[in-house]
Amino acid sequence: MAILCDKNSKVMVQGITGGAGKFHTERMLEYGTRIVGGTSPGKGGQFVCEKPAFDTVAECVEQTGADVSIIFLPARFVKEATIEAIRAGIKFVVVVPEHIPIHDMLHVREDAVKAGATVIGGNTAGVMTPGEVNLGIMPDIAFAPGRVGTVSRSGSITYYVADTLTRTGYGETTCVGLGGDPVLGSTFDEILWKFEEDDKTKAVVMCGEIGGVYEERATDTITKMKTPVLAMIGGITAPPGKRMGHAGAIVEGKMGTAQEKLDMLTEAGAHPCRTFLDIPETLKKLGV
Amino acid sequence: MRLYEFEGKGLFKKFRIPVAESYLARTPDEVYEAVGRMSTRVVLKSQVLIGGRGKAGGIKFAGGANEARTVARELFKLKIRGYKVDSILLEPMLEIKQEYYLGVTLDRANYKLVVIASGEGGVDIEETAEKHPEKIVRKSFSIHEDLYTFDALDIAKKIGIPQELIKDGAAIVQGLYKMFKAYDAKLVEINPLVLTGDNKLLAADARVSLDDDALFRHPDLKEMDIEMRHEEGEMTPREKQATEWGIPYLDLGGDIGMFPGGAGFGIMGNDFISYFGGKVANFMDSGGGPSPERIAKMLVLLDENPNVAAIFGARFGGISRCDDFAKGVIMFLKDHGLSKPMVMRMTGNMWQEGVRLFEEEKEKNPELFKNVEAHGIETPIEEISKRAVELAKARSGGAK
Numbered sequence: 001m002a003i004l005c006d007k008n009s010k011v012m013v014q015g016i017t018g019g020a021g022k023f024h025t026e027r028m029l030e031y032g033t034r035i036v037g038g039t040s041p042g043k044g045g046q047f048v049c050e051k052p053a054f055d056t057v058a059e060c061v062e063q064t065g066a067d068v069s070i071i072f073l074p075a076r077f078v079k080e081a082t083i084e085a086i087r088a089g090i091k092f093v094v095v096v097p098e099h100i101p102i103h104d105m106l107h108v109r110e111d112a113v114k115a116g117a118t119v120i121g122g123n124t125a126g127v128m129t130p131g132e133v134n135l136g137i138m139p140d141i142a143f144a145p146g147r148v149g150t151v152s153r154s155g156s157i158t159y160y161v162a163d164t165l166t167r168t169g170y171g172e173t174t175c176v177g178l179g180g181d182p183v184l185g186s187t188f189d190e191i192l193w194k195f196e197e198d199d200k201t202k203a204v205v206m207c208g209e210i211g212g213v214y215e216e217r218a219t220d221t222i223t224k225m226k227t228p229v230l231a232m233i234g235g236i237t238a239p240p241g242k243r244m245g246h247a248g249a250i251v252e253g254k255m256g257t258a259q260e261k262l263d264m265l266t267e268a269g270a271h272p273c274r275t276f277l278d279i280p281e282t283l284k285k286l287g288v
Numbered sequence: 289m290r291l292y293e294f295e296g297k298g299l300f301k302k303f304r305i306p307v308a309e310s311y312l313a314r315t316p317d318e319v320y321e322a323v324g325r326m327s328t329r330v331v332l333k334s335q336v337l338i339g340g341r342g343k344a345g346g347i348k349f350a351g352g353a354n355e356a357r358t359v360a361r362e363l364f365k366l367k368i369r370g371y372k373v374d375s376i377l378l379e380p381m382l383e384i385k386q387e388y389y390l391g392v393t394l395d396r397a398n399y400k401l402v403v404i405a406s407g408e409g410g411v412d413i414e415e416t417a418e419k420h421p422e423k424i425v426r427k428s429f430s431i432h433e434d435l436y437t438f439d440a441l442d443i444a445k446k447i448g449i450p451q452e453l454i455k456d457g458a459a460i461v462q463g464l465y466k467m468f469k470a471y472d473a474k475l476v477e478i479n480p481l482v483l484t485g486d487n488k489l490l491a492a493d494a495r496v497s498l499d500d501d502a503l504f505r506h507p508d509l510k511e512m513d514i515e516m517r518h519e520e521g522e523m524t525p526r527e528k529q530a531t532e533w534g535i536p537y538l539d540l541g542g543d544i545g546m547f548p549g550g551a552g553f554g555i556m557g558n559d560f561i562s563y564f565g566g567k568v569a570n571f572m573d574s575g576g577g578p579s580p581e582r583i584a585k586m587l588v589l590l591d592e593n594p595n596v597a598a599i600f601g602a603r604f605g606g607i608s609r610c611d612d613f614a615k616g617v618i619m620f621l622k623d624h625g626l627s628k629p630m631v632m633r634m635t636g637n638m639w640q641e642g643v644r645l646f647e648e649e650k651e652k653n654p655e656l657f658k659n660v661e662a663h664g665i666e667t668p669i670e671e672i673s674k675r676a677v678e679l680a681k682a683r684s685g686g687a688k
Contacts, residue, residue, distance in 0.1 A: 020607075027637075076504060096607075098576060101502035102394065103472050106431035109399045123576075125606045137607040139636035141665060154552020159604040159636060160669060167668075180551065183396050209555055213397040234556035238571075239540065258559075274563055277670050 002129035002174045003149065003194040003201070004092055004118065005068050009133055012066035012090075013038035014057065014073060014081050016048045020096075021072040024137055025049050028070075031134035036064035057081075057088040070094040070126065070135055078122060079104035082185075086117045094135055095121030098181060105183040112185065119185030124177040125155030128162070136177065138162075146171015148283065149195040151188060152207035153178050153214075157234065160276050161205050168280035170288070173201045178214065187214045189221035196225045203228045203288045205279055206270065210235025210258040219268035228286050230279055231270035233258040289498045290337045294377045295514050296494025299471065303463035305478070306456075307491050311378040319360035322378050323353040329381040330356060334363050336371040337517075339495070344368045349381060370522040382492065383485030388447050389413050390461065391477035391495075392468040400428040403435065403465060407448040409480035435465040449489070456489050471509075472502030526570075526589055533585050535572065542567025543597040544680045545590030547632070549574050549613075553602055553669075560670065561600065566677035569596045576607045583616020588624055597683040600676035601632025602669060610634050610642030618649050621656040628659065629679045633672045635665035 005011070011028070015021040016038025026049055029035055037052045037060050044055035054060040057069065069085040071078060071094065078100045085093045086108075093112075100122035112119045120127065126136010131145040138155070142163040148170045152158040158175050165172055176191050178184055188206060195201045206229055208215035215233065222229050235258035266272045271282050291299070297307045311322035312335075323330050334346035341347060346368045350356035356378070366373050389409035395402045405425040408416055417424050425446045429435060437458060444457030460481065468476050477495040484490055503509065503516065523531065530537030536551070540558070544566050548554040551573040558568045570593070572586060590596050603613045613634060620626070634642050643664065650657050663672060 075501060099501040101472055101505070102474065102499045103431060103469070103502065106394075106399050106401075110430060110432060137637075139604065139606055139639075141635060141639065142604070152552070154550060154556075155606045156548075156550045156553040156602075156604045157556060159606060160553065163604075163635075163665065164668070183394070183399070187397070209552065217397050232556075234552065234559060236559045237562040238555060238558065275560055275670050277668060 002132060003191070003198050004127050004174060004176065005133045005135055006129055007032070007034065007132040009068045009135075010034055010036045010064065010066045011068045011070060011133070011135060012036060012057070012060050012064065014069055014071045014085065016040055016051070016053050016072075017043050017046060018072055022048055024072060025051070028134050031140055033133050033135060036066050057084045057090065061088045061090065066090065068092045068094075068135065070096065072096055075099045075101070075122070079107055082108045082119060083111050086111050086115045086119075091117045093117065093119045093185070094124060094126050095119060095179070095185060096124060096126060096136060097121075098123035100181055102183045105181070105185065109183075109185060118190070120176065121179040121185055122181040124179035125158060126177055128172070128175045130172050130175075138175070138177070142166060143175065144171040147173060147200060147202040147288070149173045149198070149201040149204040150175040150207070151178060151191040151195070151204065152176070153180055153209050153212070154207065154234070157207045157232075161207060161279065164276040164279055165205075170280065170283060173198060182212065184214065188218035192218060192221050192225065192229065196227050201227060203230060203283055203286065205230045205232070206265070207232045207234070208261055209233060210238050215261040216264060219264055222265060222268040222270050225269075228288065229265075229270040230273050230282055231262060231265040232273045233262045233265075236262070289500050289503065289516060291494070291496040291498065291514060292335045292337065292375070293333065293494050294335060294375070295512070296476075296496035297491065298512055299467060299496065300463070300491055300494055303467045305460050305463045305467075305491050306489060307494075308379045308382065312375055313360065313378060314375045316357045316360040316364065319376060319378065320353045320357040323350065323356040326378065326380060330378050331381050332356060332359055332363060333377040333379065334366060334368060334373040335375045335377055336368045336373060338369050338371050341368050346373065382482060382490065384482045385485060386448075386483040387480035388449065388482070389479050390464060390481050391475065391479065392464055392473070393475045393477075395428060398428070401431060401465075401468065403427045403429070403443060403461065405443050405447045405461070409482075413479065429465075431469075435462055437462065450483070450487075453483070453487065453489055460489060460491070471506060472499045473497065474499055526593060530572075530589055533582070535582065535586060535589070536575070537589065538571040540568050540570055541595070542569045543595055543684050544676050545569050545593060545596035545599040545628070546572055547586055547590055547599050547601040547630070548572060549603045549605070549608055550576065553604065557600065557602055557673070560673040561677060564674045564677045566680055569593060574608060578608055578612065578616070580612050580616035580619050583613055584620040584623065587617065587620040587626070591624065591627055596628060598676055598679035599628055599630035599632075600673065601630055601634070602672065603632070603634045603636065605634075605636030605638060605642075609638040610636055611638045611645060614642035614645040618645060621660070626659045629661070629683065630659055631661040631663070631672055631675045631679060633663045633667060633669055639664065
């Protein structure tokens with residue numbers, strides 16, 4: 001089992017004829033991802049990697065049975081593209097581009113909740129179910145099928161964590177990139193709960209960072225979970241009041257400092273880790 | 289993007305939120321001239337992109353043009369929490385009977401817009417919220433919703449706006465909410481909203497922050513001379529240089545130059561260095577899919593920083609390809625040369641190509657790589673972090 005997507009997922013690519021769309025379609029196919037087609041308004045009828053492009057998501061869904069979509073489009077088109085996918089019946093949408101306007105994401109989120117769809121991103125590296133689906137831009141080399149789930153704001157942290165799990169023989173069920181933008185399609189608690197409901201996932205590594213609001217939301221869920229949660233938060237040593245990289249990683253006064261987040265999660269029952277190498281050690285202690 | 293008070297008030301006018309008549313002055317002489325045209329005592333308000341200017345002495349009063357000019361000379365010399373005063377907003381001094389707080393902001397965790405109001409304005413609203421939550425009125429709205437008159441009236445009543453002004457108060461609440469949506473705001477705040485001696489409601493201050501990522505939708509801001517600005521108060525020369533090159537960069541004072549990939553490990557890598565007993569010189573973020581030129585520039589910033597004793601490189605390529613990363617490093621080694629020891633790890637997408645480029649160049653030109661220790665996926669990043677700390681210690685010789 002896996003969460004969000006597996007080898008049966010029929011994936012479509014919105015923006016399949018663009019530079020990034022083409023490049024990553026090819027890579028995802030190489031991994032074995034079942035890509036069935038894509039969209040590019042005005043370019044219906046063309047083919048990319050032998051997969052058909054359509055003008056609209058509805059056409060693509062009708063002709064190919066696509067049930068998952070990944071978006072490679074400029075930020076300003078993401079709101080419409082995501083809502084188009086949701087309204088065409090797609091239940092899982094991955095938003096790779098970064099810098100999506102915040103108000104746009106609020107619209108997207110409302111549509112997604114109403115339709116019972118899951119959106120992740122913006123600014124996500126995607127979702128990887130090793131051995132089955134690479135849905136996004138993650139580098140294959142870090143991953144191997146296994147028994148630990150991961151969810152992280154940052155792409156590179158996902159790779160480091162997976163690399164550590166792979167190297168130490170734990171492997172991963174599914175790795176989810178929540179995204180680095182300030183307002184995200186999904187939150188830690190929602191993804192954690194999906195892992196809780198997945199039989200194969202024996203533990204979850206959650207990696208947050210300084211700033212933002214989504215780590216705090218996870219505490220109630222962690223309290224309710226039977227599956228152990230390991231938590232890492234980036235930015236413990238960051239000076240307050242400085243803006244660091246990710247649009248989301250801004251400390252506003254006392255709000256969202258890394259140490260506070262880590263303390264809150266630990267109090268809720270998560271096992272804190274400082275470096276990636278602490279992860280296998282903690283898993284060992286937990287008997288995972 | 290934060291706006292200056294005078295810019296925020298310019299937007300307020302568009303939404304019929306009443307503000308005092310005002311003048312903007314950029315020199316003491318302009319202050320003199322403007323105050324000459326005003327018949328009352330005036331308030332001189334330093335325009336800076338940060339709160340707390342009152343406490344920092346950035347707001348002064350004056351009786352006439354001469355006094356105002358003298359006061360302005362002092363204000364223009366002021367630095368408020370690192371921000372220089374470039375302009376002063378002049379307004380007639382108001383007789384104030386009551387101060388309210390009114391703001392619209394985002395509740396990101398719950399995906400809502402929130403109107404916050406209080407009968408006690410003019411103070412730090414977060415403090416009031418913490419100590420006296422009962423004095424705060426909050427109403428949440430979904431992005432699809434309008435704020436109707438009945439809700440606005442309810443808010444105005446709850447914060448104690450006098451009955452005869454209740455419709456004016458409600459109109460201000462609605463105007464502020466409309467403005468928040470119309471301009472893709474993250475925050476719009478009137479603190480204080482004042483009840484004047486002659487029984488009028490006026491927005492006495494304006495704090496507005498807009499979403500940088502949505503500015504493309506608001507070309508009219510440019511027509512109002514509101515353009516992207518750098519919001520940090522004081523930048524070091526290197527931070528300035530990095531900003532010009534479009535690289536997110538902060539000086540942090542230690543001696544290990546951080547040359548990471550994206551922001552994620554850019555942030556966490558700094559923690560690792562601390563855990564292993566080192567101190568980082570900087571934060572940096574390559575951004576997604578950087579070009580070789582950008583990679584080379586990142587290294588220039590570190591190599592030319594005299595505080596940097598060693599460089600710690602980490603690239604786990606996702607959307608950023610290792611071949612581009614390797615090209616950038618080679619470009620830097622050839623064009624600029626590396627004067628400090630560097631330990632780095634490169635893996636992820638296209639790593640084979642990255643390694644091949646390194647080997648090829650090394651064979652032709654081994655001298656270029658004399659300060660480089662390059663590793664791949666076989667070495668955990670923790671080992672690389674420790675090595676960077678060692679290298680920096682060896683070079684700084686414990687002199688620090």
